[in-house]
Amino acid sequence: xxxxxQANWSPYDNNGGTCVAIAGADxxxxxxxxxxxxxxxxxxxxxxxxxxxxxxxxxxxxxxxxDVKALQKNLAARHLIYQHQxxxxxxxxxxxxxxxxxxxxxxFFPYYAxxxxxxxxxxxxxxxxxxxxxGSYERVGYSSQGSGSTLIMPVLDNQxxxxxxxxxxxxxxxxxxxxxxxxxxxxDVFASAAERDIYTGDKVEIVIVNAGGIRREYTDLRKD
Amino acid sequence: MSIFxxxxxxxxxMVGKNCFAIASDRRLGVQLQTIATDFQRIHKIHDKLYIxxxxxxxxxxxxxxRLVFRHKLYQLREERDMKPETFASVVSAILYxxxxxxxxxxxxxxxxxxxxxxxxxxxxxxxxxELAKDFVVAGTAAxxxxxxxxxxxKPDMESDELFETVSQALLASVDRDCLSGWGGHxxxxxxxxxxxxxxxxxxx
Numbered sequence: 001x002x003x004x005x006q007a008n009w010s011p012y013d014n015n016g017g018t019c020v021a022i023a024g025a026d027x028x029x030x031x032x033x034x035x036x037x038x039x040x041x042x043x044x045x046x047x048x049x050x051x052x053x054x055x056x057x058x059x060x061x062x063x064x065x066x067d068v069k070a071l072q073k074n075l076a077a078r079h080l081i082y083q084h085q086x087x088x089x090x091x092x093x094x095x096x097x098x099x100x101x102x103x104x105x106x107x108f109f110p111y112y113a114x115x116x117x118x119x120x121x122x123x124x125x126x127x128x129x130x131x132x133x134x135g136s137y138e139r140v141g142y143s144s145q146g147s148g149s150t151l152i153m154p155v156l157d158n159q160x161x162x163x164x165x166x167x168x169x170x171x172x173x174x175x176x177x178x179x180x181x182x183x184x185x186x187x188d189v190f191a192s193a194a195e196r197d198i199y200t201g202d203k204v205e206i207v208i209v210n211a212g213g214i215r216r217e218y219t220d221l222r223k224d
Numbered sequence: 225m226s227i228f229x230x231x232x233x234x235x236x237x238m239v240g241k242n243c244f245a246i247a248s249d250r251r252l253g254v255q256l257q258t259i260a261t262d263f264q265r266i267h268k269i270h271d272k273l274y275i276x277x278x279x280x281x282x283x284x285x286x287x288x289x290r291l292v293f294r295h296k297l298y299q300l301r302e303e304r305d306m307k308p309e310t311f312a313s314v315v316s317a318i319l320y321x322x323x324x325x326x327x328x329x330x331x332x333x334x335x336x337x338x339x340x341x342x343x344x345x346x347x348x349x350x351x352x353x354e355l356a357k358d359f360v361v362a363g364t365a366a367x368x369x370x371x372x373x374x375x376x377x378k379p380d381m382e383s384d385e386l387f388e389t390v391s392q393a394l395l396a397s398v399d400r401d402c403l404s405g406w407g408g409h410x411x412x413x414x415x416x417x418x419x420x421x422x423x424x425x426x427x428x
Binding site: 148150151152153154155157158188189192193195196 | 367368369370371372374375376392393395396397399400
């Protein structure tokens with residue numbers, strides 16, 4: 001009996017990296033490291049995984065960066081069409097749904113992209129949406145994706161104590177921390193992840209979205 | 225599913241100021257089913273030496289029985305307890321004996337050596353030792369434990385602060401791993417006393 005034919009190449013590659021987002025009462029912090037790798041090699045130490053999708057909506061994606069770039073272009077195009085048709089920017093929850101639909105559209109040849117969407121919702125409160133590769137998403141108070149996510153999530157759980165979404169009446173999941181405290185926490189968790197995850201390091205790019213607009217910061221990480 | 229993930233486990237050992245802590249989860253499962261919620265992974269070899277074993281539960285128990293046997297024989301011959309560094313070498317040798325049909329275990333060894341200096345180490349299933357000055361982790365929740373310990377650890381913690389740190393790191397990590405959990409078992413050992421506590425965490 002002949003064995004099944006198999007491809008001798010894969011359309012995907014994993015460029016590594018970690019993304020984190022934390023939602024606050026009136027801000028949202030989105031961060032990702034700037035290392036791009038393939039196998040055990042580093043391609044560049046200075047690659048941004050963060051993309052601004054709308055005025056108050058920022059996406060960080062780890063995984064296969066070619067698919068991430070294609071996804072970002074796709075969403076930017078759809079956002080432009082939305083602006084032409086509705087004469088306004090897309091809100092973060094609207095963009096969240098669009099991203100989910102875009103990912104599921106390619107259910108049978110997925111974007112190898114692990115996304116975290118962050119921004120301000122229609123009421124100006126911080127929101128974070130976390131995704132899998134085929135578009136399953138959920139609004140949460142904080143999330144991380146990528147190679148360092150298993151190292152970072154337990155620490156965020158421990159520090160941010162997001163209540164279960166099963167509680168009634170529904171309790172707000174955003175953290176009571178101040179903006180600077182949240183940024184410090186992001187720097188701490190990345191430092192810890194960079195110690196133990198070989199795909200995370202070089203620099204962290206931190207984007208903060210609040211009522212005043214969007215701000216960007218960089219901090220150094222281990223380069224080994 | 226890997227054979228190392230068949231039963232599920234989480235182990236961590238941490239060094240403090242003249243003391244150490246060793247902690248484990250309490251779940252014993254058979255893939256997705258939970259069989260026991262009080263499984264002991266950490267065993268005492270002597271008053272100042274503890275070994276935790278993660279991995280396949282049958283090998284955990286067999287290996288522990290062999291090690292207790294070896295240590296009792298050593299005690300009879302040498303009329304003293306084994307030093308932790310020596311014990312680690314013994315474990316490593318026993319594991320390497322089975323190089324081409326290994327025990328599917330990853331041990332975590334913690335003890336107080338000469339002058340009550342804390343000693344921790346872990347090894348892979350064929351005996352490659354990894355000595356660390358701060359903490360060692362093992363089990364299905366190892367990656368989560370690395371992140372949590374790396375963030376929460378600081379050097380020279382006293383025994384009560386060390387207990388808090390180990391407990392928080394363990395509970396946070398097992399809550400992100402479906403194969404480990406159902407509470408925790410923590411031992412904090414100082415030159416004068418042993419504090420043994422059971423933690424209640426998410427029971428799922």
